[in-house]
Amino acid sequence: MIVQLKTDISLLQTQNLIEKINGIGYKVTEVKTQAGNYLIGIGKAAYDIRKIGAMDGILDIHVVSDEYKLVSKKWKAKPTSIDLGDGIEIKDGDMAIISGPCSIESEEQIQRVIAHLKENKVSMMRGGVFKPRSSPYAFRGLGMDGLKLWYKHAKAAGIKIVTEVMQVSQIEEMHDYVDIFQVGARNTQNFNLLDELGKIDKAVLIKRGISGTIEELLQSAEYVFSGGNEKLILCERGIRTYERASRNTLDLNAVPILKSKSHLPVVVDPSHGIGIRDFVPQMALAGVMAGADGIIYESHEHPDKAYSDGQQTLNFTQSSDLIGYIRKIFEMRKSFDLH
Amino acid sequence: MIVQLKTDISLLQTQNLIEKINGIGYKVTEVKTQAGNYLIGIGKAAYDIRKIGAMDGILDIHVVSDEYKLVSKKWKAKPTSIDLGDGIEIKDGDMAIISGPCSIESEEQIQRVIAHLKENKVSMMRGGVFKPRSSPYAFRGLGMDGLKLWYKHAKAAGIKIVTEVMQVSQIEEMHDYVDIFQVGARNTQNFNLLDELGKIDKAVLIKRGISGTIEELLQSAEYVFSGGNEKLILCERGIRTYERASRNTLDLNAVPILKSKSHLPVVVDPSHGIGIRDFVPQMALAGVMAGADGIIYESHEHPDKAYSDGQQTLNFTQSSDLIGYIRKIFEMRKSFDLH
Amino acid sequence: MIVQLKTDISLLQTQNLIEKINGIGYKVTEVKTQAGNYLIGIGKAAYDIRKIGAMDGILDIHVVSDEYKLVSKKWKAKPTSIDLGDGIEIKDGDMAIISGPCSIESEEQIQRVIAHLKENKVSMMRGGVFKPRSSPYAFRGLGMDGLKLWYKHAKAAGIKIVTEVMQVSQIEEMHDYVDIFQVGARNTQNFNLLDELGKIDKAVLIKRGISGTIEELLQSAEYVFSGGNEKLILCERGIRTYERASRNTLDLNAVPILKSKSHLPVVVDPSHGIGIRDFVPQMALAGVMAGADGIIYESHEHPDKAYSDGQQTLNFTQSSDLIGYIRKIFEMRKSFDLH
Amino acid sequence: MIVQLKTDISLLQTQNLIEKINGIGYKVTEVKTQAGNYLIGIGKAAYDIRKIGAMDGILDIHVVSDEYKLVSKKWKAKPTSIDLGDGIEIKDGDMAIISGPCSIESEEQIQRVIAHLKENKVSMMRGGVFKPRSSPYAFRGLGMDGLKLWYKHAKAAGIKIVTEVMQVSQIEEMHDYVDIFQVGARNTQNFNLLDELGKIDKAVLIKRGISGTIEELLQSAEYVFSGGNEKLILCERGIRTYERASRNTLDLNAVPILKSKSHLPVVVDPSHGIGIRDFVPQMALAGVMAGADGIIYESHEHPDKAYSDGQQTLNFTQSSDLIGYIRKIFEMRKSFDLH
Incomplete structure (x- = not known):
């Protein structure tokens, strides 16, 4: 799971998101690049993406089942330049x-x-x-x-x-x-x-x-x-x-x-x-x-x-x-x- | 070694050629295809190609050191159609x-x-x-x-x-x-x-x-x-x-x-x-x-x-x-x- | 699926079996070796093995999901001599x-x-x-x-x-x-x-x-x-x-x-x-x-x-x-x- | 080439050796390990090993043609413990x-x-x-x-x-x-x-x-x-x-x-x-x-x-x-x- 965060997300909102994702049994890695902030959730349990997607501070959320996540076309269809x-x-x-x-x-x-x-x-x-x-x-x-x-x-x-x-x-x-x-x-x-x-x-x-x-x-x-x-x-x-x-x-x-x-x-x-x-x-x-x-x-x-x-x-x-x-x-x- | 034979080579000429090639310690295979007749000599000894090349009935003679001979470009530079x-x-x-x-x-x-x-x-x-x-x-x-x-x-x-x-x-x-x-x-x-x-x-x-x-x-x-x-x-x-x-x-x-x-x-x-x-x-x-x-x-x-x-x-x-x-x-x- | 047949199975019994297996959408190959007679059923549908196993003329029936069947240990645990x-x-x-x-x-x-x-x-x-x-x-x-x-x-x-x-x-x-x-x-x-x-x-x-x-x-x-x-x-x-x-x-x-x-x-x-x-x-x-x-x-x-x-x-x-x-x-x- | 040096080799002797080996067109690497001192000569020219072997400060000299030298059995037959x-x-x-x-x-x-x-x-x-x-x-x-x-x-x-x-x-x-x-x-x-x-x-x-x-x-x-x-x-x-x-x-x-x-x-x-x-x-x-x-x-x-x-x-x-x-x-x- 890749959660793209808004640039103005608050610390509390981030904290809430991490807890929510941990709550479904997923390990969370925070990623901050030149272009954006992300939470990467790694786990195997099935979950309803909408329950997380509706939370505050989120730009978008994507299910990516590959071993690689952030380099996958499954969440970012637009080619990187x-x-x-x-x-x-x-x-x-x-x-x-x-x-x-x-x-x-x-x-x-x-x-x-x-x-x-x-x-x-x-x-x-x-x-x-x-x-x-x-x-x-x-x-x-x-x-x-x-x-x-x-x-x-x-x-x-x-x-x-x-x-x-x-x-x-x-x-x-x-x-x-x-x-x-x-x-x-x-x-x-x-x-x-x-x-x-x-x-x-x-x-x-x-x-x-x-x-x-x-x-x-x-x-x-x-x-x-x-x-x-x-x-x-x-x-x-x-x-x-x-x-x-x-x-x-x-x-x-x-x-x-x-x-x-x-x-x-x-x-x-x-x-x-x-x-x-x-x-x-x-x-x-x-x-x-x-x-x-x-x-x-x-x-x-x-x-x-x-x-x-x-x-x-x-x-x-x-x-x-x-x-x-x-x-x-x-x-x-x-x-x-x-x- | 590939010896291309003339189409009108006589049996005796062919026989002489084979004996000559055997004489330098080479095994000879006779090949007759749609397009030509050849003698393939397989062996390791060094030899003077001119001594064979000067014999009767020969169109041309080529040294081919590859494991494959007749399909090699070394004797037939012109592509096969x-x-x-x-x-x-x-x-x-x-x-x-x-x-x-x-x-x-x-x-x-x-x-x-x-x-x-x-x-x-x-x-x-x-x-x-x-x-x-x-x-x-x-x-x-x-x-x-x-x-x-x-x-x-x-x-x-x-x-x-x-x-x-x-x-x-x-x-x-x-x-x-x-x-x-x-x-x-x-x-x-x-x-x-x-x-x-x-x-x-x-x-x-x-x-x-x-x-x-x-x-x-x-x-x-x-x-x-x-x-x-x-x-x-x-x-x-x-x-x-x-x-x-x-x-x-x-x-x-x-x-x-x-x-x-x-x-x-x-x-x-x-x-x-x-x-x-x-x-x-x-x-x-x-x-x-x-x-x-x-x-x-x-x-x-x-x-x-x-x-x-x-x-x-x-x-x-x-x-x-x-x-x-x-x-x-x-x-x-x-x-x-x-x- | 491997069906081991009795040696005294009748033609009619064999015919019934083949029809039954075809009926679940499986292709049947008859195999007769030095040691036995078999029907090999190849297909993908799920089925209840007992319905076939109860039919006449059968010695035993085995589910073998490998690509290979008769050489598999899944039906013949005893090593072949x-x-x-x-x-x-x-x-x-x-x-x-x-x-x-x-x-x-x-x-x-x-x-x-x-x-x-x-x-x-x-x-x-x-x-x-x-x-x-x-x-x-x-x-x-x-x-x-x-x-x-x-x-x-x-x-x-x-x-x-x-x-x-x-x-x-x-x-x-x-x-x-x-x-x-x-x-x-x-x-x-x-x-x-x-x-x-x-x-x-x-x-x-x-x-x-x-x-x-x-x-x-x-x-x-x-x-x-x-x-x-x-x-x-x-x-x-x-x-x-x-x-x-x-x-x-x-x-x-x-x-x-x-x-x-x-x-x-x-x-x-x-x-x-x-x-x-x-x-x-x-x-x-x-x-x-x-x-x-x-x-x-x-x-x-x-x-x-x-x-x-x-x-x-x-x-x-x-x-x-x-x-x-x-x-x-x-x-x-x-x-x-x-x- | 591997030259094993004596432990008491003098600086001057080492210098002479390196010059000699360079002189035959070989690049020299000095190696000092827990167990010994070596000069490794890398090059392609043929040379007479005895001319170097007779110089002062040398324990032994070995020709090793492999890409690897010091780990080769060609100079050290005795297994390393x-x-x-x-x-x-x-x-x-x-x-x-x-x-x-x-x-x-x-x-x-x-x-x-x-x-x-x-x-x-x-x-x-x-x-x-x-x-x-x-x-x-x-x-x-x-x-x-x-x-x-x-x-x-x-x-x-x-x-x-x-x-x-x-x-x-x-x-x-x-x-x-x-x-x-x-x-x-x-x-x-x-x-x-x-x-x-x-x-x-x-x-x-x-x-x-x-x-x-x-x-x-x-x-x-x-x-x-x-x-x-x-x-x-x-x-x-x-x-x-x-x-x-x-x-x-x-x-x-x-x-x-x-x-x-x-x-x-x-x-x-x-x-x-x-x-x-x-x-x-x-x-x-x-x-x-x-x-x-x-x-x-x-x-x-x-x-x-x-x-x-x-x-x-x-x-x-x-x-x-x-x-x-x-x-x-x-x-x-x-x-x-x-x-």
């Missing part, structure tokens, strides 16, 4: 393009990628400064120095920064330099990290776990939302299967399923999804047709010299072509009457 | 549409589907008369009676028949009524069936196994080809993973990978690939963008009354819309410079 | 050992394996004469000649033959030379083969599919049983997962689960289950502790010279040791009060 | 038993479990005070209060505490109350957590990731080891597959494979591995036969009243029986000559 400022948004009915290198490597690299994006009127740049690596001996990113350098140039160019946060202690130091915090596929169920990201007022892009279910992705988003942060983006980036011919198995089925279950925007990462440079464009376009609200992919001036993920990174020519194709195909998609 | 007669083809650079019910149910149903296809200028119809079912107590199809009825109407309408063959003994009785024999996902590694399908001169559409790898699909095609039948179509239809929100996980990565490894046409089955009616169109269009040469999907006048698979079957309105979208998006794809 | 003659049985509370090479290779090889088994008082020998191979160019077995040679020596030694049948047409020619027909992991859902094996009076060992569920294995067994053959053995042999350090992932969870759901005996194949020779003994013993009724594994005098699967095949010393360990550990297991 | 004090060890050739509830719930519960363990001469107790839960609304454990209460009673009884740490900030507060820090299956690739656990002198038990490979588990252990902590235990707890009849698929193949690749002890968690109470004992015993050095499982006085995981938790009678069986079967295993 993520506003990054400067007229830049990620939202249903639009096509966000996020591009950039796997790792931030140098000032020159940053400048060249930004120039490439500007040329193509792309306003969001991805890149890693803290890199999760299977081996402790691998390159782990430039850290805060790299982020600050990146910020200087991105700010000047009007480019938004999308980058991965790996642990709670990084949130504070990264906060002022980041527009979208990315939760990586190995951290989708790092619940403490999700809890803390619920406390800030920055957008969060959550990647599906390496072998995460669609349901688990939604529950991870629920963590952040119930912590107080509604600015959420879901990302399909391929799952682990037995198939070895591709890096991951890009599960585009997840796109229409996520869009039907949640009001949050969904983006697709074809670079990790297939892991083979020459096939990234096709998979990006397939993602658009599957219904994605955005594409996030890796680009680099010289992919073969990239510090990491070069084999799945587009060069600038491929990237420019892809951006054009995405926009064309998206315009055509808008003319179709799809679900 | 499957000609079904009456100007109907399945081939690279074209967009085949194959539609129809899961099961053939009645004469009336056949007529209505055919009318629907004709109206949309679709010339290939799918349908099951022998149905593989997990439970022995489920409906197993109308069998030969259904096929003959279907044939009568399809023939009159100029519609080609695509239907599943489940066992060797059915090939002969079905032969004259079928245009494309479909090998189902549970039979992808039914090697005896593949062997026998190699002996006929009809097109064969091989579905990827329920948990089959891309490599195994190509090896299964190799069985039919090496048996003597080059008329092969590969089909991605979703694989089994841990995800439960969809029937299967449609692996569209397989499309560009198969196209890059083999000269055979590749079609996508979004109906089994996602298993949810409302999302079949998006996944079909995603399949087109991933590079498919055709789409095969389930349609029925009243999906909710279908004997089987109703939940993933489009009604005629949805089907007509989808056909239009596929054709539009395919035209746009042709204008793109994709791999 | 597979009697191969000469006092050789596969059954609950006993420990069957089945050993031998992947492929039958030569008369000498047959004789040596038989000598090895006799020495260890093992009375069942496995071996392949028809080999399913991913590649059409690989060794496909000695065929009927190999089987007849094997039969000659096995018969003389009192050894039972366990071997794979790959297609319907082989059943008849193999019939007289085989004690247990094995259905391989690629044929677990070859429903025509299962149907035909239902018509013979020989034991059938069904391997779990390469990515088959436990439920599907039971449904495949249901095919054979409902076809008329109760002499069934289930085999866990590893499933396909993302893990690449072993050939398959031996799913020993399947052993207690299968034993709790079905009255059929369950054997474990550690050779295919892990695919690494040195670890086969541990996994065999783990299978015993998981509750298996038998172990089937590969042995060869010189594994490194075996035509196939040498890397997972025990030599005779390892095999003799393992047999001793299995028997000791099984004796200890019998003293435990496990589920 | 984890000494918890008071004569309690986890080591190869021994059988550790770790038992207790999923969640610590109350003082009474703690006392009863401890009494049960003492009665069975079990000296290690597991239990969760910080619980990772898919849903933000689920019970998340008693936290530090629960841990302190538990510590009080465990300390008095001579019982060692095994409990999960979920984030970096918990390490310090938990440190004095914990004997073995457990890294849960959702945190196996939480590299920051692993880094920090490398800095403390307490044992760490790392569970295999939900869909983690054996290789990834070893690399995660490498993180902790290279951070400075050699006191590591690996744990197989089941992986995610398509099979739905059990909670996870317990991959006992991992046991002999891990033991052959690493010198670290390996324990098996049958509770999460199958997730069905009645079958936990069989799977525990199967784990012993597969070669485990210990079993960790869930027990509770009243499993049906447990706050979490009751369906897979043994009651005290089942638990006592299991402990007896484990010890008997382990004694027998010691008499076998297994790999």
Whole structure:
């Protein structure tokens, strides 16, 4: 049960509501986000929604039987739009393009990628400064120095920064330099990290776990939302299967399923999804047709010299072509009457 | 090693070639298809290809190190076109549409589907008369009676028949009524069936196994080809993973990978690939963008009354819309410079 | 619903029963096996079992809500014993050992394996004469000649033959030379083969599919049983997962689960289950502790010279040791009060 | 490359060594653990090991080509023993038993479990005070209060505490109350957590990731080891597959494979591995036969009243029986000559 509260609800009214909901055997969690105040009731008993709905201080009340509540479309049919400022948004009915290198490597690299994006009127740049690596001996990113350098140039160019946060202690130091915090596929169920990201007022892009279910992705988003942060983006980036011919198995089925279950925007990462440079464009376009609200992919001036993920990174020519194709195909998609 | 033989090669020349290849420690398989004669040499020793290439009776010789040989693009860069007669083809650079019910149910149903296809200028119809079912107590199809009825109407309408063959003994009785024999996902590694399908001169559409790898699909095609039948179509239809929100996980990565490894046409089955009616169109269009040469999907006048698979079957309105979208998006794809 | 019929039930009584069951909206399948006659009713309506149970000609009636019926423990709590003659049985509370090479290779090889088994008082020998191979160019077995040679020596030694049948047409020619027909992991859902094996009076060992569920294995067994053959053995042999350090992932969870759901005996194949020779003994013993009724594994005098699967095949010393360990550990297991 | 350093190596000698190794194009990581000092060289060039081995200050030098180095058996053939004090060890050739509830719930519960363990001469107790839960609304454990209460009673009884740490900030507060820090299956690739656990002198038990490979588990252990902590235990707890009849698929193949690749002890968690109470004992015993050095499982006085995981938790009678069986079967295993 989700109870949306009026902004001017009194303490006493809130107290009465909580008691009433507890009275039917439900546990209550209070949630206060940038956009509203809610009471989440969790329980199994049947109840008459009208008896609560008639109480003072309530905007609306919804029955949501899913394991996830606040991210469900069952109470909020209207798609959520993520506003990054400067007229830049990620939202249903639009096509966000996020591009950039796997790792931030140098000032020159940053400048060249930004120039490439500007040329193509792309306003969001991805890149890693803290890199999760299977081996402790691998390159782990430039850290805060790299982020600050990146910020200087991105700010000047009007480019938004999308980058991965790996642990709670990084949130504070990264906060002022980041527009979208990315939760990586190995951290989708790092619940403490999700809890803390619920406390800030920055957008969060959550990647599906390496072998995460669609349901688990939604529950991870629920963590952040119930912590107080509604600015959420879901990302399909391929799952682990037995198939070895591709890096991951890009599960585009997840796109229409996520869009039907949640009001949050969904983006697709074809670079990790297939892991083979020459096939990234096709998979990006397939993602658009599957219904994605955005594409996030890796680009680099010289992919073969990239510090990491070069084999799945587009060069600038491929990237420019892809951006054009995405926009064309998206315009055509808008003319179709799809679900 | 693949040695393409001249059509007028003499017995003695062939004998000499085999001895030569055996001489370097290779096992030789003779293959004679509708389109050509080949010697396949299997072995591990290094050898100088020119010494064999210079012998009499040879058209060409190719080194193919894959486990599959004749279906590989390494010796035949030109895509294979499957000609079904009456100007109907399945081939690279074209967009085949194959539609129809899961099961053939009645004469009336056949007529209505055919009318629907004709109206949309679709010339290939799918349908099951022998149905593989997990439970022995489920409906197993109308069998030969259904096929003959279907044939009568399809023939009159100029519609080609695509239907599943489940066992060797059915090939002969079905032969004259079928245009494309479909090998189902549970039979992808039914090697005896593949062997026998190699002996006929009809097109064969091989579905990827329920948990089959891309490599195994190509090896299964190799069985039919090496048996003597080059008329092969590969089909991605979703694989089994841990995800439960969809029937299967449609692996569209397989499309560009198969196209890059083999000269055979590749079609996508979004109906089994996602298993949810409302999302079949998006996944079909995603399949087109991933590079498919055709789409095969389930349609029925009243999906909710279908004997089987109703939940993933489009009604005629949805089907007509989808056909239009596929054709539009395919035209746009042709204008793109994709791999 | 399973209705067990009396052996002396009259045609009229049977007819009345079928009509009665049809009357509640259930489809009826008549099943006649070596051990009994049954009517299987499939439907969804609720009904009062006593109204049917009171009718003439009935031995007993059982409600079975599983997808599989006759192989379920819900109607037959007593474990099924597979009697191969000469006092050789596969059954609950006993420990069957089945050993031998992947492929039958030569008369000498047959004789040596038989000598090895006799020495260890093992009375069942496995071996392949028809080999399913991913590649059409690989060794496909000695065929009927190999089987007849094997039969000659096995018969003389009192050894039972366990071997794979790959297609319907082989059943008849193999019939007289085989004690247990094995259905391989690629044929677990070859429903025509299962149907035909239902018509013979020989034991059938069904391997779990390469990515088959436990439920599907039971449904495949249901095919054979409902076809008329109760002499069934289930085999866990590893499933396909993302893990690449072993050939398959031996799913020993399947052993207690299968034993709790079905009255059929369950054997474990550690050779295919892990695919690494040195670890086969541990996994065999783990299978015993998981509750298996038998172990089937590969042995060869010189594994490194075996035509196939040498890397997972025990030599005779390892095999003799393992047999001793299995028997000791099984004796200890019998003293435990496990589920 | 692993270079073991003498304890009395001088700064200059170390410096020389690093320069020498850098000189062949290798990156060097210095590692200082409780047990020794090492230089880890990572690179691809071929080199003559003797030229480095002859330098001053070196105890030994080893070529290790695996992705993981320090946890590999290639340089340290002798199994690592984890000494918890008071004569309690986890080591190869021994059988550790770790038992207790999923969640610590109350003082009474703690006392009863401890009494049960003492009665069975079990000296290690597991239990969760910080619980990772898919849903933000689920019970998340008693936290530090629960841990302190538990510590009080465990300390008095001579019982060692095994409990999960979920984030970096918990390490310090938990440190004095914990004997073995457990890294849960959702945190196996939480590299920051692993880094920090490398800095403390307490044992760490790392569970295999939900869909983690054996290789990834070893690399995660490498993180902790290279951070400075050699006191590591690996744990197989089941992986995610398509099979739905059990909670996870317990991959006992991992046991002999891990033991052959690493010198670290390996324990098996049958509770999460199958997730069905009645079958936990069989799977525990199967784990012993597969070669485990210990079993960790869930027990509770009243499993049906447990706050979490009751369906897979043994009651005290089942638990006592299991402990007896484990010890008997382990004694027998010691008499076998297994790999």
